[in-house]
Amino acid sequence: MRVYRDLWWFFKEEKKAYILGIFVLVVVSLLVLVPPYIIGQIVDGINESTLTRSSLVQWILLLLSVGVITYGLRYVWRIMIFGASIRLARTIRNQLYEHFTKMSSRFYQRFKTGDLMAHATNDVRAVQMTAGQGVLTIVDSLTMGGVVVLTMAIVIDWKLTLITLSPMPLMALLTNYYGGLLHRRFRDAQKSFSELNDNVQGAISGVRVTKAFGQEQAETEQFKKKSLDVVSKNMRVARIDALFSPTISLIVGICYFLAIVFGARSVVNETLTIGELTSFTVYLSLLIWPMLALGMFFNTVERGRASYDRIRALLAEQETIFEEPDAHDQPVDGTIDVQIDSFEYPGSSQAALNKMNVTIKKGQTIGIVGKTGSGKTTLLRLLQREYDVTQGQIQIDGVPLHKWRLKRVKEMYGTVPQDHFLFSASIAENVAFANPKASMTEIIKACQLANIHKDIIGFKNGYDTLVGERGVTLSGGQKQRISIARALVSNPNVLMMDDALSAVDAATEEEILKQLKAHRKYSTNIITAHRLSAIHHADIILVLSKGEVVERGTHQELMNQSGWYFTMYNQQQLEYVVEKGGKDA
Ligand SMILES: Nc1ncnc2c1ncn2[C@@H]1O[C@H](COP(=O)(O)OP(=O)(O)OP(=O)(O)O)[C@@H](O)[C@H]1O
Numbered sequence: 290m291r292v293y294r295d296l297w298w299f300f301k302e303e304k305k306a307y308i309l310g311i312f313v314l315v316v317v318s319l320l321v322l323v324p325p326y327i328i329g330q331i332v333d334g335i336n337e338s339t340l341t342r343s344s345l346v347q348w349i350l351l352l353l354s355v356g357v358i359t360y361g362l363r364y365v366w367r368i369m370i371f372g373a374s375i376r377l378a379r380t381i382r383n384q385l386y387e388h389f390t391k392m393s394s395r396f397y398q399r400f401k402t403g404d405l406m407a408h409a410t411n412d413v414r415a416v417q418m419t420a421g422q423g424v425l426t427i428v429d430s431l432t433m434g435g436v437v438v439l440t441m442a443i444v445i446d447w448k449l450t451l452i453t454l455s456p457m458p459l460m461a462l463l464t465n466y467y468g469g470l471l472h473r474r475f476r477d478a479q480k481s482f483s484e485l486n487d488n489v490q491g492a493i494s495g496v497r498v499t500k501a502f503g504q505e506q507a508e509t510e511q512f513k514k515k516s517l518d519v520v521s522k523n524m525r526v527a528r529i530d531a532l533f534s535p536t537i538s539l540i541v542g543i544c545y546f547l548a549i550v551f552g553a554r555s556v557v558n559e560t561l562t563i564g565e566l567t568s569f570t571v572y573l574s575l576l577i578w579p580m581l582a583l584g585m586f587f588n589t590v591e592r593g594r595a596s597y598d599r600i601r602a603l604l605a606e607q608e609t610i611f612e613e614p615d616a617h618d619q620p621v622d623g624t625i626d627v628q629i630d631s632f633e634y635p636g637s638s639q640a641a642l643n644k645m646n647v648t649i650k651k652g653q654t655i656g657i658v659g660k661t662g663s664g665k666t667t668l669l670r671l672l673q674r675e676y677d678v679t680q681g682q683i684q685i686d687g688v689p690l691h692k693w694r695l696k697r698v699k700e701m702y703g704t705v706p707q708d709h710f711l712f713s714a715s716i717a718e719n720v721a722f723a724n725p726k727a728s729m730t731e732i733i734k735a736c737q738l739a740n741i742h743k744d745i746i747g748f749k750n751g752y753d754t755l756v757g758e759r760g761v762t763l764s765g766g767q768k769q770r771i772s773i774a775r776a777l778v779s780n781p782n783v784l785m786m787d788d789a790l791s792a793v794d795a796a797t798e799e800e801i802l803k804q805l806k807a808h809r810k811y812s813t814n815i816i817t818a819h820r821l822s823a824i825h826h827a828d829i830i831l832v833l834s835k836g837e838v839v840e841r842g843t844h845q846e847l848m849n850q851s852g853w854y855f856t857m858y859n860q861q862q863l864e865y866v867v868e869k870g871g872k873d874a
Contacts, residue, residue: 393675720771
């Protein structure tokens with residue numbers, strides 16, 4: 290029942306729908322008592338030969354009217370109660386989605402995508418059932434059950450009612466016991482379903498890698514194993530589920546037996562008429578549904594409680610990157626001052642960045658290079674406040690980064706991440722993602738700067754070509770350049786490119802850099818790369834090693850230092866010459 294207390298906020302919001310729905314349900318529960326009464330009257334009328342044609346017609350008309358009214362009212366309560374439960378599902382789904390979009394990288398490091406999807410689908414459905422079917426079954430079983438029992442006791446015979454219903458406490462005990470078992474088993478089943486979801490998500494997004502390594506069989510086996518686990522956990526739930534109905538039927542059977550034995554004795558003793566006994570057994574049959582409903586109620590509530598606990602735990606996850614109430618809310622100019630003593634990722638004991646002091650002035654181009662794992666992406670993440678610096682600080686225009694409004698920080702950057710991602714939408718929509726108000730002219734201009742315009746107009750549908758999962762398959766270089774166009778379309782103060790030219794050939798890279806140099810002369814550009822040709826034109830080049838700046842200067846200055854940069858540059862030049870068949874040597 291705790292789940293109803295936890296969902297009280299929603300019942301308060303929807304009180305009109307629930308009050309009306311429950312009221313109509315109660316009326317329906319009362320109306321269903323009329324037909325057994327009429328049947329009893331008719332039977333007694335026949336038995337005592339007092340039934341006339343006109344009174345029979347009257348009874349039948351009354352029966353029909355009750356039937357029609359009940360039909361209409363059943364429709365009303367369904368719309369009220371089930372409609373409200375659908376709105377609850379929508380509200381929780383929206384809450385989850387909003388929460389997911391607010392959370393930063395740290396959250397996504399802890400929770401798997403498949404798990405989050407299971408929360409947003411299966412768990413939401415279980416909570417929806419609690420607010421819909423759960424409410425229906427408890428109201429129905431209490432009102433209809435209560436009214437039927439009272440009628441049997443008051444109108445017919447309270448002693449017979451007491452004897453007949455004596456097995457009921459046993460049913461309450463058993464269903465309560467099953468409920469506890471069901472809760473634990475359902476929680477396990479949901480957890481297992483989350484894992485399966487995650488497995489499917491990983492398998493589908495990595496299907497090309499699976500095929501490339503010929504691992505289809507192994508993947509299928511793994512999936513089967515997970516799937517089997519879900520089945521066996523759900524079977525454990527089903528075994529308990531399956532106990533509810535037979536238990537209730539058994540108890541109802543015993544009740545019938547007692548009713549017939551003791552009822553017949555009363556008829557023989559003439560303390561009960563045959564008509565009353567007939568009514569009594571029809572009333573008893575009306576108790577089957579409330580009893581089954583009670584069992585279903587416990588079942589639904591246990592599932593809803595397990596699911597709502599999981600959802601609440603997820604919603605209670607605190608965002609670690611938050612905005613101060615009086616955060617700086619002005620357009621950013623773009624001078625960045627980095628003073629990081631040390632930065633460790635959450636849960637890691639090793640510093641990813643160390644003693645990093647850099648000032649990036651507006652209009653400068655900064656190149657960041659270094660071995661893989663040296664901290665290039667980490668620096669870009671900290672600049673965008675994906676994580677907060679643990680020791681030291683970053684300032685933008687002299688104001689600490691955490692004192693800026695997050696929106697201002699986000700709008701200051703145009704980012705091309707290493708693992709670029711295109712949505713299942715048209716090229717134009719993908720480019721305009723960073724600036725939905727961008728005109729077609731602006732979109733085309735960004736694509737020209739990113740050197741992808743010619744490729745796009747070569748496609749049959751041009752800028753309307755669908756890309757991503759539903760669309761055409763683009764080359765890695767084409768996807769990367771569409772990503773660059775997306776970052777450029779909002780004409781950001783700071784362009785951030787994380788190894789964003791890795792998939793294009795040297796000539797295309799040169800072309801893009803030339804365009805950027807010409808069009809972004811007065812804006813800041815931060816470029817990380819493995820190919821030094823992508824940053825050799827930069828105003829400052831930083832060479833990172835194990836999270837520290839080990840070399841710093843312009844291309845010429847670094848070449849004069851004869852360090853890592855000098856060695857790598859010469860090596861890459863040599864590779865380039867070899868690739869070209871030694872023509873330029
Ligand atoms: N989310 C994370 N949690 C813990 N450690 C991380 C995380 N991301 C990166 N690291 C670690 O931080 C260090 C720096 O990684 P980073 O991605 O910044 O390197 P990089 O220079 O960009 O590498 P590459 O050139 O391969 O992209 C590495 O040791 C890496 O393992």
